[in-house]
Amino acid sequence: MLKQKKILLGITGGIAAYKCAHLVRLFIKEGAEVKVILTKAAAEFITAQTLSVLSKNEVLIDFFDADFNWNNHVHLAEWADVFLIAPLTANTLAKMANGQCDNLLLATYFSSKSKTIVAPAMDLDMYKHDTVKSNLDKLKLYGNLIIPAETGDLASGLIGEGRMAEPETIISFVETYFLKSLPLFGKKVLVNAGPTYEAIDPVRFIGNRSSGKMGVAIAEQLAAYGALVTLVLGPSNLIIKNKLIHVISVESSDEMHKAMISNFKNKYLVICSAAVADYKPVLVYKQKIKKKENHFKLELTKTKDILIELGNLKTKQCLVGFALESENLVKHATQKLIEKKLDVIIANSAVEEGGAFGLDTNKIIIINKHNKITKFELKTKKEVAHDVVNYLIDFLK
């Protein structure tokens, strides 16, 4: 979650500053980029050198560094995805709450457009003081997030509330902040992908060349945006490692039908990318068929159209289908959009070079129920998944 996230850490002058060495290490271990600003008082508790080595970045204290270069607080504030101030002393808290700006850390705070998260740390009577409480309330009112101080042994020898939250707690607070700001955080979505295999006898089946790559890429992208994904996956060699994706493996169209219907309720978004077989054998032989005859007739019957059934069951789900066509792409896809009561359909060609089946690339056209047509270039399926999910996020607004 913290990979490549830019964390600007502001440290103010309290004894808990010593914990920031560990905090910076944890951020770096999680793949975040860290820059540190110290107040002069903080530099009495932890050295800039230590933090510079751990963060792999220069640590800033003054508006001017040793070579008299101006440290631009505006650039620092722009760089950050989040500004974390830990520990936050009563003194800096009061200045933040009242607009006083007499050091680099505060100038950066007042220039910051990213979220500021603070982890206060002070002695118990200070933390309980009405002025401190009201300053914390002001900070909240201004949109900052507060990581509450913890109860325990304090540097003064007293025991009570006021200890800075442990670095692990701070890390998980920041992670949750990023998770919650994802566009699909907590949304339940259902995706199907891959082919279905329709049994003829215990060893043979009717199938198709779908790899499931497109649907799996979509499921991965949805999960990356914070969605809780249920993926109903037909026979496929793909291995889904993402723990945010709950995979239900199925083989036949009947199994896929059952899984989709029973998981449909309460979903925010449902995307059917599976290449469901249109026909299945009327009779499934219990034993392996012996090759006695020169000609063998197999009688087939239509499978259930899962998407049509979902379209009829739909309450408030956004329902998205795919259309695989070899001619008249937009016309046929639009017919399917209407017939299957979809909100959006993604059309792709079965014959175009680089498109759809089995390959790692695809070229799509998205049509929505308002008859808006959006065309995309040939791209990798990962990029297509990105386009599809971004389109849907926009559409759902």
Ligand code: CTP
């Ligand atoms: N679909 C489905 N159940 C089926 C067949 C298709 O849910 N039995 C879904 C697919 O997952 C896809 C959409 O319907 O989202 C369109 O599938 P496609 O194969 O393009 O079209 P069909 O409806 O099968 O019609 P045709 O094969 O005649 O083009």
